Amino acid sequence: MTDTKATSKAVNVTSKASVSVLFAGDSGDGMQLTGTQFANTVAVRGSELNTFPNFPSEIRAPAGTISGVSGFQLQFGSKPVYTPGARFDVMIAMNSAALKANLNDLHRGGIIIASTDGFDEKNLKLAGYPAGVNPLEDGSLSNYLVFPIPVQQLTREALKDSGLTSREIDRCKNMFILGVLYWLYNLPVESTVEMLQAKFSKKPLLAEANVKAVKAGYFFGDETEIFANIGRFDIPPQKQHGVYRRVTGNEAAAIALTAAAEKSGLELFLGSYPITPATEILQNLAKMKKWGVKTFQAEDEIAGICSSIGAAFGGALAATNTSGPGLALKTEALGLAVIMEIPLVVINVQRGGPSTGLPTKPEQSDLFMAMYGRHGEAPLPVIAASSPVDCFYTTYEAARIAVEHMTPVICLTDGYLALSSEPWEVESPDNLAEIKPRLHAAREPEDPAYLPYKRDDRQVRSWAIPGTKGLEHRIGGLEKQNETGNVSHDPDNHELMTKLRAEKIARIADSIPLQSIDNGPEKGDLLVLGWGSSYGAIKTAVDQAIEKGYSVAHAHLRYLNPFPKNLGEILGNYKQVVIPENNNGQLVHIIRDTFLIEPVGFSKVKGLPFNEMEILAKITDLIKELK
Amino acid sequence: MPESTIPALPVLTAKDFASNQEPKWCPGCGDHAVLQQIKNTLPELGVAPENIVFVSGIGCSSRLPYYMATYGIHGIHGRALPMATGLKTARPDLSVWVATGDGDALSIGGNHFIHTLRRNPDLNVILFNNEIYGLTKGQYSPTSKLGLRTVTSPSGVIDHPFNPASLAIGAGGSFFARAFDRDGKFLRSILLRAAQHKGTSLVEIYQNCPIFNNSAFDAFANPDEKAENTIYLEQGKPLIFGKNKNKGLRLDGFKPEVVDLDKEDVSSDDLWIHNESDINKASILARFADAQPDSELFLPRPIGVLYAEDRVTYEDALTDQISDAQKKGAGTLAELLKGDNSYVIK
Numbered sequence: 001m002t003d004t005k006a007t008s009k010a011v012n013v014t015s016k017a018s019v020s021v022l023f024a025g026d027s028g029d030g031m032q033l034t035g036t037q038f039a040n041t042v043a044v045r046g047s048e049l050n051t052f053p054n055f056p057s058e059i060r061a062p063a064g065t066i067s068g069v070s071g072f073q074l075q076f077g078s079k080p081v082y083t084p085g086a087r088f089d090v091m092i093a094m095n096s097a098a099l100k101a102n103l104n105d106l107h108r109g110g111i112i113i114a115s116t117d118g119f120d121e122k123n124l125k126l127a128g129y130p131a132g133v134n135p136l137e138d139g140s141l142s143n144y145l146v147f148p149i150p151v152q153q154l155t156r157e158a159l160k161d162s163g164l165t166s167r168e169i170d171r172c173k174n175m176f177i178l179g180v181l182y183w184l185y186n187l188p189v190e191s192t193v194e195m196l197q198a199k200f201s202k203k204p205l206l207a208e209a210n211v212k213a214v215k216a217g218y219f220f221g222d223e224t225e226i227f228a229n230i231g232r233f234d235i236p237p238q239k240q241h242g243v244y245r246r247v248t249g250n251e252a253a254a255i256a257l258t259a260a261a262e263k264s265g266l267e268l269f270l271g272s273y274p275i276t277p278a279t280e281i282l283q284n285l286a287k288m289k290k291w292g293v294k295t296f297q298a299e300d301e302i303a304g305i306c307s308s309i310g311a312a313f314g315g316a317l318a319a320t321n322t323s324g325p326g327l328a329l330k331t332e333a334l335g336l337a338v339i340m341e342i343p344l345v346v347i348n349v350q351r352g353g354p355s356t357g358l359p360t361k362p363e364q365s366d367l368f369m370a371m372y373g374r375h376g377e378a379p380l381p382v383i384a385a386s387s388p389v390d391c392f393y394t395t396y397e398a399a400r401i402a403v404e405h406m407t408p409v410i411c412l413t414d415g416y417l418a419l420s421s422e423p424w425e426v427e428s429p430d431n432l433a434e435i436k437p438r439l440h441a442a443r444e445p446e447d448p449a450y451l452p453y454k455r456d457d458r459q460v461r462s463w464a465i466p467g468t469k470g471l472e473h474r475i476g477g478l479e480k481q482n483e484t485g486n487v488s489h490d491p492d493n494h495e496l497m498t499k500l501r502a503e504k505i506a507r508i509a510d511s512i513p514l515q516s517i518d519n520g521p522e523k524g525d526l527l528v529l530g531w532g533s534s535y536g537a538i539k540t541a542v543d544q545a546i547e548k549g550y551s552v553a554h555a556h557l558r559y560l561n562p563f564p565k566n567l568g569e570i571l572g573n574y575k576q577v578v579i580p581e582n583n584n585g586q587l588v589h590i591i592r593d594t595f596l597i598e599p600v601g602f603s604k605v606k607g608l609p610f611n612e613m614e615i616l617a618k619i620t621d622l623i624k625e626l627k
Numbered sequence: 628m629p630e631s632t633i634p635a636l637p638v639l640t641a642k643d644f645a646s647n648q649e650p651k652w653c654p655g656c657g658d659h660a661v662l663q664q665i666k667n668t669l670p671e672l673g674v675a676p677e678n679i680v681f682v683s684g685i686g687c688s689s690r691l692p693y694y695m696a697t698y699g700i701h702g703i704h705g706r707a708l709p710m711a712t713g714l715k716t717a718r719p720d721l722s723v724w725v726a727t728g729d730g731d732a733l734s735i736g737g738n739h740f741i742h743t744l745r746r747n748p749d750l751n752v753i754l755f756n757n758e759i760y761g762l763t764k765g766q767y768s769p770t771s772k773l774g775l776r777t778v779t780s781p782s783g784v785i786d787h788p789f790n791p792a793s794l795a796i797g798a799g800g801s802f803f804a805r806a807f808d809r810d811g812k813f814l815r816s817i818l819l820r821a822a823q824h825k826g827t828s829l830v831e832i833y834q835n836c837p838i839f840n841n842s843a844f845d846a847f848a849n850p851d852e853k854a855e856n857t858i859y860l861e862q863g864k865p866l867i868f869g870k871n872k873n874k875g876l877r878l879d880g881f882k883p884e885v886v887d888l889d890k891e892d893v894s895s896d897d898l899w900i901h902n903e904s905d906i907n908k909a910s911i912l913a914r915f916a917d918a919q920p921d922s923e924l925f926l927p928r929p930i931g932v933l934y935a936e937d938r939v940t941y942e943d944a945l946t947d948q949i950s951d952a953q954k955k956g957a958g959t960l961a962e963l964l965k966g967d968n969s970y971v972i973k
Contacts, residue, residue: 476701
């Protein structure tokens, strides 16, 4: 077999800055693996990259139907890409249901590579096309560039001597289509070949067949003239040299908790109950035993957080992770953590609500719950991650605040960040902020009595962990007498303690960075104020708006409670503030309430993240109104 | 202030474990007696006060940690067991005790109760069973007897009560014992056994609430009825009870029956020999609590250790997995950050 690097025919290669690709097929078609392989190949080559998987919430939806469609979207480029792409440029449709489910999001003029065996009579019927209608043949796709490829037939032909069963051969179809894509985008097959050889090291026949299928796909592009009218594309890699890894938000959060434990010298304990889309944090941490991580899969969400409270009392860096319904169940225990004033990290991977809602779809609708979702006066810090990689830094910061300020902290991510991935330049341990636990030293009999609720100048109490001599103390949910921590029902004491707890949280503003402008002028017409996973879409849209000459800036909040001290000043530097949110306008309420300004809300509550086109359209409308 | 800093452990006494807070239970409450026996037991363990933690939920008995000169958490209703599990998992070196009641452990915390028992962390769980909600002033609890009239069951309780022993053994608990608040010396011996058992030791204490459910356990605790209505279990000994020690228990297949040792021709060899490691016998003993003394089906209430099984604890199993993962050395922060799927862009 010839080298896939050599192109036998002279084909026009067009250079592009970025491309968004969707791999879509039936759940059983291996689209997640195919997309992941493509992502690895472009990442290793040095491209900027952002990926997002989209799979059905049912484990096994009926094959061939719309509800069974599984997708993997990615955007890669020469310059930074912050989203998987508002719309895709290329769609791989392994069957007719995949085409039907995703056609609306394909750019006009975009490329469709269709596996024709997925468009037979049976598949068309399952996808809900009327009898006799085949979109590949009826001219309905005339706005797109359609490339029907008989993938099944070609894969069977290529692997006829492989010694595999026809069922096994058909399972290599995804590798054939991957090879076609590698050819089309001028990418090497080597990293996938290596992966296949490693994955099937104990099944050499399968390894060989899959490798053969990738190469057959590549040569198919090379040797047929099916793509003659468009040629090949090249997206030159631009990433600076260095060591990188690709992480999803959930992976990044798990690494961050472990890193925070290592850095602070504490042991990590995670009490958790499986819930979509937060479970991978538990799964990832369960594999971190080499770093001494203790995970506890509890019997329910309440036991998840309560076990962590117990561990925190014992001196562990304690965390719990969940999604909306689970956070609702944890609220009483969160109040306990607030009054006990112990460190605790709560990661809430938000999903569509209320109730079971849209378990596999992202939303930003737990902001109010994070801010206010406890009985009594129970303020706590709330911070939010803005990208998969930022899930590392934000979770790490949550741990720092929790330990150094002796408080539970809610760290908000969402289902989009949780599952999306992007390259991350491997971080050096020295670059991570110090985390200094406020452990109280042992007390000798002649020392003054230990006062569990004595505070420092930041109103933070010390952490006296069992095993430390002379610090024996009893704390819990009943109101505490100031300093001694003894039970107290005194009216003035309760008011004092309420104010002290609030002041402790407010003073965290002294130890967090000032808010910066991510992009655009320091003063101007419009500020797009975002938080959470909308970062990529806002960033891209504001880039484009600035290119158009609009006076638009972007600020993205990590710290939602307390806000950075200069936020009010920043908000005053623009004629108008718009707040895009995947909810019904929660941050708008909080900003209005805090700063007495009237921001414009821009809500999207569809269980889908924002895309840059929507944000740019809103910016354009608002700029026109301001003129 | 607690004199918890006395260095030489053998000189510790019950007083060393008393905090400076005055117990606020009602006069005559059984909790006072249990607290005293816990304080009497702790010096025998040879564990310094700073290495002991009492964890509780909500209810009268859950105030207990405040009265101990150890570390303590007074948590939220029903959640003492997961808090204690998290603490013990993070800190296997500590001696962790849980004070809980029939409402706290078996109603609002029922889920945690069964799951804690099956996991078997090394906790000492004191279940103060007074068959009533005391702190909220007299509503029926999951162990209240059928027909009991309370403020929320003015016509009598119609909820079939839990049998804590059967529930615990059914859930995979590794240790179950029963004792009375009023029998101090015996309670102390049981608390000591519980502390020595490695695993979740559940001690059900029949605890009188003089205000809302007075005399609930008189049939077992009153000197004149006690001998006929209870049977004290001793490992390897035949089950014999009665004022004159003239009644025995025999197993007819799976059916326990009372035999009169004076009338019937039975030797003690024919009687049921107590074996606390036999889960089948323990399961039958546990079911004795289903019938009350006024029932034809009544059998003497077993007191003492019904079941004790030597089984690996949760925290030991986890620690073993971690040691195994660290056989070739613990991971470093740099390794963690680099991961195993990094790549180099040249």
